[in-house]
Amino acid sequence: MEGLDMDYFKLQNGSDIRGVALEGIEGEPVNLTHVETCGITRAFIGWLSDKVGKAPSALTLSVGCDSRLSAGDLKRGIFSGCGQTGTKVLDCGITSTPSMFMSTRFTESNCDGAIMVTASHLPFNRNGMKFFTREGGLDKRDIKAILTAVDPSAGCPEDRSTVEEFDLVDRYSRHLVDLIRTGAGEASAQPLSGMRIVVDAGNGAGGFFAEKVLKPLGADTAGSQFLDPDGRFPNHIPNPEDDDAIHAIMEATLRNRADLGIIFDTDVDRSAVIDRTGSAIHRNRLIALMSAIVLEDHPGTTIVTDSVTSDGLTAFIEKSGGRHHRFKRGYKNVIDESIRLNREGIPSHLAIETSGHGAFKENYFLDDGAYIATKALIKLAQLQREGKDLPDLIADLEEPKDETSLRVKITVADFVPYGEQVLASFREFLEDDGRFQIVSPNHEGIRANFAIDGNNGWVLLRMSLHDPVMPLNLESMQEDGCAVVREILYDFLKGFDKLLLP
Structure with a gap:
């Protein structure tokens, strides 16, 4: 097939698109340069041209990046691909992934499509591409179709004739400021006046939030840290799931006696917040907070989450008047499931993962860490007028006393059938053991509740989305309660000689 190159797949x-863009880590050769991004961009433009019914030369694309060191080289290839097709480009510089989608919605930019150069929280040597149209992000079938159409023989000549600069960060920031001013319900143009709010951008692309969003709203941002873009990520990984990153923003919040701390990942499609006591509102707690906010405006709506959320979260959502639909891991899976429910007449206004990816129906189902922070800030401004704080909204959330997440490696090359065999045997093991009760419905792996000598909780064994790994999640309502259950499960897993236990 013309253009078919397995290296691209x-x-x-x-x-x-994800690849190694810089040397520096042994055993990870570079496989993503301006040459590859040029070919992929040409194929994307051809795909987009067919989709919207415009000639490539009549299209306008926005191109942005996070702070990664390889961004300039990869953008050079994107510009070359656009130059070859005569497609106009708006160069948005360092910006967030969600803002790139919004560049297709803002009248000032009015782009037909967008390309974001990012690899989220991955190490400094990695980079990649995300794609958007006015309908949202592309799915894996779209990416496969684009890669199938890549023609490596077309080369990558230097050409920036179609490139114009566009300050997307400024436009997007004004959009968020307007949302907060309207949502806070005050006549004041500075509804955050009197609040101290610290931001930790992890040297990614989110530093703009302190200067261009919070300050115009009257917030004191003294104590914010790691705002300057630096693709070496010298302070900590920009990842709201990383313990060191969360610890850094917790310390900053307490040290500066802030009303709120906010942390973003590299390209700002994920976030978490820290309350004034230094407690992290992330994972299940962030889902509970966003659910409580959504359910105030949309009683009875269905909240779609990933598969590893707690039973306490389910009880909280139901007590708050909503429905909890636990689905699969993967932010796109969660978002697509929420969209599917709406199409079938089941209202679903929030799709959110424990990773910090959260998408609201009111916001085009765009997973946007800055929008999550915006919703938290609006609610904080409202609550403070009543003498309350964000933790008051989730006071009824019952949280586990112990939790464990393990990654069991599969050492055989053909790992999917082997993993399926393990899951089938796991189901039989649980059914035969009277201490476990398999949960149904369940959309990913095998989940079961357990009751062992007063130790209650749940376990989930599943296949990784892409890797030869079987993640094992445990939660217990008893202090140190996971250890006993882990030993029971390890005894079972030791029966499989192609599994490597951690």
Whole structure:
């Protein structure tokens, strides 16, 4: 097939392109440069041209990046691909992934499509591409179609004739400021006046939030840290799931006696917040907070989450008047499931993962860490007028006393059938053991509740979305309660000689 090159297919990671863009880590050779991004961009333009019914020369694309060191080289290839097709480009510089989608919605930019150069929280040597149209992000079938159409023989000549600069960060920031001013319900143009709010951008692309969003709203941002873009990520990984990153923003919040701390990942499609006591509102707690906010405006709506959320969260959502639909891991899976429910007449206004990816129906189902922070800030401004704080909204959330997440490696090359065999045997093991009760419905792996000598909780064994790994999640309502259950499960897993236990 013309244009078919298996090396390009190795760059697909679900609905994204991901590769090694810089040398520096042994055993990880570079496979993503301006040459590859040029060919992929040409193929994307051809795909987009067919989709919207415009000639490539009549299209306008926005191109942005996070702070990664390889961004300039990869953008050079994107500009070259656009130059070859005569497609106009708006160069948005360092910006957030969600803002790139909004560039297709803002009248000032009015782009037909967008390309974001990012690899989220991955190490400094990695990079990639995300794609948007006015309908949202592309899915894995779209990416496969684009990669199939890549023609490596077309080369990558230097050409920036179609490139114009566009300050997307400024436009997007004004959009968020307007949302907060309207949502806070005050006549004041500075509804955050009197609040101290610290931001930790992890040297990614989110530093703009302190200067361009919070300050115009009257907030004191003294104590914010790691705002300057630096693709070496010298302070900590920009990842709201990383313990060191969360610890850094917790310390900053307490040290500066802030009303709120906010942390973003590299490209700002994920976030978490820290309350004034230094407690992290992330994972299940962030889902509970966003659910409580959504359910105030949309009673009875269905909240779609990933598969590893707690039973306490389910009880909280139901007590708050909503429905909890636990689905699969993967932010695109969660979002697509929420969209599907709406199409079938089941209202669903929030799709959110424990990773910090959260998408609201009111916001185009765009997973946007800055929008999550915006919703938290609006609610904080409202609550403070009543003498309350964000933790008051989730006071009824019952949280586990112990939790464990393990990654069991599969050492055989053909790992999917082997993993399926393990899951089938796991189901039989649980059914035969009277201490476990399999949960139904369940959309990913095998989940079961357990009751062992007063130790209650749940376990989930599943296949990784892309890797030869079987994640094992445990939660217990008893202090140190996971250890006993883990030993029971390890005894079972030791029966499989192609599994490597951590």
